Amino acid sequence: MTRYFITGTGTGIGKSYFSALFAQKLTAEGQTVRYIKPVATGFPEDDDAAFVAKQAGLTAADAVTLYTAAEPASPCFVFDPFPFAECVGRIEALSADRDAVLVESAGGLAVPLGQRRYNYHFALELGLEVILVVPNRLGCLSDAIVYGHFAKRHKLALSAIALNDHFAANAREADRNAAVIAEHYTSQTMYRFDAAFM
Template identity: 90%
Template sequence: MTRYFISGTGTGIGKSYFSALFAQKLKAEGQRVRYVKPVATGYPEDDDAAFVAGQAGLAPEDAVTLYTAAEPASPCFVFDPFPFAACVARIEALSVDCDALLIESAGGLAVPLGQRRYNYHFALELGLDVILVVPNRLGCLSDAIVYGHFAKRHKLTLSAVALNDHFAASAREADRNAAVIAEHYTSQTMYRFDAALTEWEGGSLRRPKG
């Protein structure tokens, strides 16, 4: 079984879109996929599990949210304390009977959960492969490079970078950014996608040219 932690450089950058597309890809390969959102704020208006289930065709029991809060804020502001150990245990239980487990963070990789816990601690505690979602726009080069150093500093297994082309001002800008980021992530899989899409193009995720 493979287990992925889908996080990114911030919030509102397309993590749920990528999760849905990635789930479609894995399902097309014959894998049983389960999606877990450990914590969701701004809920139920912002229900990522329901979105991913609908877009990827997952059964309700295969797309779940564990802890919710109505206020759209960092988990450290709405949980006192955040039930990290219990959350990890529930994720472990959900990893049974599936081929691929997708865990999507609330916000970016370093969002605080409280009590010196951050989103990236899920990846460390559960041994997850991190997929870093980056909005392909002005400023993304610094974000992508800095987060790469952050992942290395905290001994995270960064397996892939997913660039969201939806934010690009032009195809030229998108391709230039992608080329530079690829030079810094030579050992990682490089994905490109567009959050405006709801299905894989030609049955597979688009990749950088060249």
């Protein structure tokens, strides 16, 4: 079994769209897939699990959200406290019978959950391979490099960069950014996708 933590440099950058595409890819390779959103705020208007299920052709049982809040805010503002240990246990239980598990963060890599816990603690606690989604736009080089250093400092297993070309002003800028990021991440897989999801 391979387990991935799909996170990013922020919110509204295409993590759920990439999750759906990645789930489709793994399913086409013959793997059984489960998508898990540990926490979703702005719910149910913003229901990433339902979106991923529909786009990737997963059943409702294979695209699940564990904890929800109506307010579209950082989890640290809407949970008191956030049930981190319980959440990790539920992810473990849901991971047991699938070839691949995709765990998607709410917001970016360092979003606080509360009580000195952050999104990246899911990857550490569960030993997940990290896929960092980066919007391909002005400023993305700094974001990608800084987040890479952050991942290394916290001993995260950064396995891939997923560059969302939807944000690029034009193909030339998109390709230039991708080339520089690829030079910095020679040991990681580079995915490029174009997700119009707003």
